Amino acid sequence: MVVLTSVAKSLKNLKRQSSSPHLFRFRSIRTLLLQSASESVKLQQLTDSDSGILEVNLERPAAKNAIGKDMLRGLQYAFEAVNKDAAAKVLMICSSVPKVFCAGADLKERKTMSPSEVQNFVHSLRSTFSYLEALYIPTIAVIEGAALGGGLEMALSCDLRICGEDAVLGLPETGLAIIPGAGGTQRLPRLVGKSKAKELIFTGRKIGGRDAMSMGLVNYCVAAGEARAKALEIARDINQKGPLAIRMAKRAIDGGVELDMASALALEEDCYEQLLHTKDRLEGLVAFAERRKPNYTGE
Numbered sequence: 001m002v003v004l005t006s007v008a009k010s011l012k013n014l015k016r017q018s019s020s021p022h023l024f025r026f027r028s029i030r031t032l033l034l035q036s037a038s039e040s041v042k043l044q045q046l047t048d049s050d051s052g053i054l055e056v057n058l059e060r061p062a063a064k065n066a067i068g069k070d071m072l073r074g075l076q077y078a079f080e081a082v083n084k085d086a087a088a089k090v091l092m093i094c095s096s097v098p099k100v101f102c103a104g105a106d107l108k109e110r111k112t113m114s115p116s117e118v119q120n121f122v123h124s125l126r127s128t129f130s131y132l133e134a135l136y137i138p139t140i141a142v143i144e145g146a147a148l149g150g151g152l153e154m155a156l157s158c159d160l161r162i163c164g165e166d167a168v169l170g171l172p173e174t175g176l177a178i179i180p181g182a183g184g185t186q187r188l189p190r191l192v193g194k195s196k197a198k199e200l201i202f203t204g205r206k207i208g209g210r211d212a213m214s215m216g217l218v219n220y221c222v223a224a225g226e227a228r229a230k231a232l233e234i235a236r237d238i239n240q241k242g243p244l245a246i247r248m249a250k251r252a253i254d255g256g257v258e259l260d261m262a263s264a265l266a267l268e269e270d271c272y273e274q275l276l277h278t279k280d281r282l283e284g285l286v287a288f289a290e291r292r293k294p295n296y297t298g299e
Contacts, residue, residue: 038074040065042096043081052089052239053232054082059096067125067150068106075154076128083135086298089243090235091135093158094142094228101141101167104149107176122181125150129157129182133254136247138238142231143167144224148206153180156187159250161217162231163209164224169217170206192216242280243298248272 040060046053056078058065065071082088095101105125110118132139132154141147141155143163148170155161155169163169171180171188179185180201189197192215199205213221222230238246248271256264275281279299287294 038070038077040071041074041078043078050232050236050239052087052243053092053235054085054088054090055092055094056082057094057096058102061097063106063108064100064103064146065095065097065151066103066106066108067154068109069121071106072121072124072128076124076131079128079132079135082137083131088137089246090137090238091139092142092228092231092235093139093154094231095144097145099145099166101143101145101147102151102154103146104151104172125153125182129154133157133183133187136250137243138235138246138250140231140235142227143169143209143218144227149173149180149184150182153182153184153187156191157183160219160231160234161212162220162222162227162234163212163218164227165209165221166224167209167212167218167221167227168206169209169212170204171201172204172206174201175204188217240293242275242278242284242294242296244278244280245275248275 040058042057042059044055044057045051046055056075058071060066060071067075082091110121113121138160139158140160140162141158143155143161144167145164146168147155147163148168149172152169152171171184173180173184180188185197185201188200191197192200196215200207207215207217209218209221212218220230252268252271256267259267280294280296283296284294
């Protein structure tokens, strides 16, 4: 039995659902479905040769995967489970709803909230996406269809973004007399530059997949319906690498990009030194000499 701690403090005002005593149940030969705190969010482990790859699926078709309190609980629960899984190597975030990744916040639910409730909810959403961003493993957003508002902000919190060419991406909040409140004003300019981010946020303009790739918002734009296949290809590639090296690489890049060069290089040195005495580093050298595929254990 895997024991999960309470969700982040920022979610303490959101009502919890009771959990089943069984944490796992088999879904198919290749995947293992983990219990979720929400019917709108499913977390599964891929198995066999894909062991180490986890997938979060958004599944709220009636609301186009709009994020309300229930889905927010499910997302935080899933991300905490991933963070506590020592065998996890890559996480993909996908949608089970055709032609939509996530339409953003649940505005029908938002309409019933007081200003203080809205403030608490947005703070919780922001904290959840920051938690996602800080996961120790690489994360990949798989975008088919609409990724708007909070949906795009969730994708921006991932390390990589793969979209289908029919994807529609945007931050339309200014049209509702608000601003992106879950990291969009900070993460978007870091990806596409300040001027382009201002244009997209000031106008609320939606862009397609090809434009998103040309401006650096997504890593790949593929044929519609092929985003998950491309993401899985990348996840499998990452899954074969030394897991400790991947974690240190993420730490060095994420931490160093905000530092001056001297401090960033010192961080890189520290991350490198942590790998010097690992079994995986020695295994990599031996496998290279023997011209075989390395068997990394994360030690």
